[in-house]
Amino acid sequence: MTPLELYIHIPFCVKKCLYCDFLSGVFDEKMQRRYVAALCTEIKYMASKHADASVTTIYVGGGTPSWLSEDLMDAIMTTIKQSFKVDPLAEISVECNPGTLSSEKLNVYRSIGINRLSIGLQSANDDELKELGRIHDYNRFLHTFDLVRKAGFDNVNVDVMTGLPHQTIQKLEKTLGAVTMLRPEHISAYSLIIEKGTPFYEKYKFDAVKQQAGMPTEDLPTDEEAYKLYKFTMQYLENKGYKRYEISNYAKNGKVCRHNIGYWDRVPYLGLGLGAASLFDNVRSSNIRDIYQYVETSEAIADGKAIQTEFSSPYYASEEKLSKKDAMEEFMFLGLRKIDGVARSDFQNMFGIDIDAIYGPIITALRNQDFMDAKEGRLFLTDIGIDVSNQVLAKFLLD
Numbered sequence: 001m002t003p004l005e006l007y008i009h010i011p012f013c014v015k016k017c018l019y020c021d022f023l024s025g026v027f028d029e030k031m032q033r034r035y036v037a038a039l040c041t042e043i044k045y046m047a048s049k050h051a052d053a054s055v056t057t058i059y060v061g062g063g064t065p066s067w068l069s070e071d072l073m074d075a076i077m078t079t080i081k082q083s084f085k086v087d088p089l090a091e092i093s094v095e096c097n098p099g100t101l102s103s104e105k106l107n108v109y110r111s112i113g114i115n116r117l118s119i120g121l122q123s124a125n126d127d128e129l130k131e132l133g134r135i136h137d138y139n140r141f142l143h144t145f146d147l148v149r150k151a152g153f154d155n156v157n158v159d160v161m162t163g164l165p166h167q168t169i170q171k172l173e174k175t176l177g178a179v180t181m182l183r184p185e186h187i188s189a190y191s192l193i194i195e196k197g198t199p200f201y202e203k204y205k206f207d208a209v210k211q212q213a214g215m216p217t218e219d220l221p222t223d224e225e226a227y228k229l230y231k232f233t234m235q236y237l238e239n240k241g242y243k244r245y246e247i248s249n250y251a252k253n254g255k256v257c258r259h260n261i262g263y264w265d266r267v268p269y270l271g272l273g274l275g276a277a278s279l280f281d282n283v284r285s286s287n288i289r290d291i292y293q294y295v296e297t298s299e300a301i302a303d304g305k306a307i308q309t310e311f312s313s314p315y316y317a318s319e320e321k322l323s324k325k326d327a328m329e330e331f332m333f334l335g336l337r338k339i340d341g342v343a344r345s346d347f348q349n350m351f352g353i354d355i356d357a358i359y360g361p362i363i364t365a366l367r368n369q370d371f372m373d374a375k376e377g378r379l380f381l382t383d384i385g386i387d388v389s390n391q392v393l394a395k396f397l398l399d
C-alpha cells in the first residue's frame, strides 16, 4: 500500500496575530460548522481517489484547530477514518493555542485517536506575547500545558520564536528555561519573519530591510543579534538533551514529528481544506483559497452537481506536474533541511541515476568549503553550511 500523509487545514482563529500571514481568519460558529461539513465532503471525495493508500500521519493545522468545538473535531476524524485506510499506528497531531482547550475537549481528542499536540507558546514573556498580538499570557499557557499532561498526552510540541522586537538573550533564556523545565517531547524554534500584508510589516518594514542589509536597527534585532539568538537557542536546547533533527526542530528521546519528516522526504501527501497544498505522483497542487468559493464548491459536490474545472480535482486552484529536474531540486532542498541530510541510495532509487552524475561538482565544491559533509552513504550540511543554508541550497538549482 502506498504511504500517504494527510494535512487538514482549519482556517479559524480567535483573533488575528499581528505578524501572521497564514490563511486564517475570524469566523463565527455557523461558518465553522459549514466549513467542517464542506471539509468532510472533500475528505470523502479525495479518499475515493486514493483507495489503495495507507494513511501514516494526519496533521490538523491552521489557524487554530483547537478553537473548533469537540463535536466538529470528532466529525473530521470520524470522516477520515471511515473514508481512508488509516494505519493503526498513525501519528495524529493537532495544533492548539493556549486558552482554547478544556479537559473535556482533550478527553474527546484522546478518544478519537489524536496522539500528538503542538502548542503555540512563542514566548514566556508577557510583553512579547502582547507585542505579537497573541490571545494568551504565559500563565494561560501553563494551565493549558497542565491540562494536556493530565489528559495523558505524552507527545507534545511547544513552539517558540526568536528574533522578536527587542528580544535579548536574557529574555530568550527565560522562554527556553520555562519551556524545557516542562520537558515537552518536542520544541520548534522559528525565527520571526516580517511578512507583507501584516500589521507587523507596516510597523517594522524599514527595520526588516536594515536587518537584511546588516545595518543597525531600531526595534528588531540586527542581523548579527538575530544570528546570536538562533545559535543560543540551538546550544541551549542541545544542552537540555533536545536533539536538533531539522534546521528549526528539536526532539527528545526520538520523538520527532513523523509528519514533517515525511514532507522533507517527499512522502506523498494530500492537503485537505482551504488553500491546502498537496504532493502526489510528482504533482503539486493547491486548493481554493476563498472560503466562500471553497464551501460552495463542496456543497455543490455534496448535492451531486458536476463542477467545471481545468484541474484534476474541483477543489484545486492550481496544479503543476513537476519535471524530473524540479523533483531532484526539491529532493535536495527539502532533504538537506534535515540534520542527517539525504541518502545517496534514496536519490538513486527515486531518479534512477547516481547523485554524483547530477550534483557531483557542486557537492565537491561545498565539501571543500566545509559547507557539506558525507558519512555512511548520506550527504548533509555542516553547522557552517546550515548557517548559510539559503545560499547553499540555491546551489542545487539545475539550469
Ligand code: SF4
Pocket: 012, 013, 014, 015, 016, 017, 020, 021, 022, 024, 062, 063, 064, 097, 120
Ligand atoms: S494563532 Fe496562529 S494562525 Fe492564528 S493568527 Fe495567530 S499565528 Fe496566525
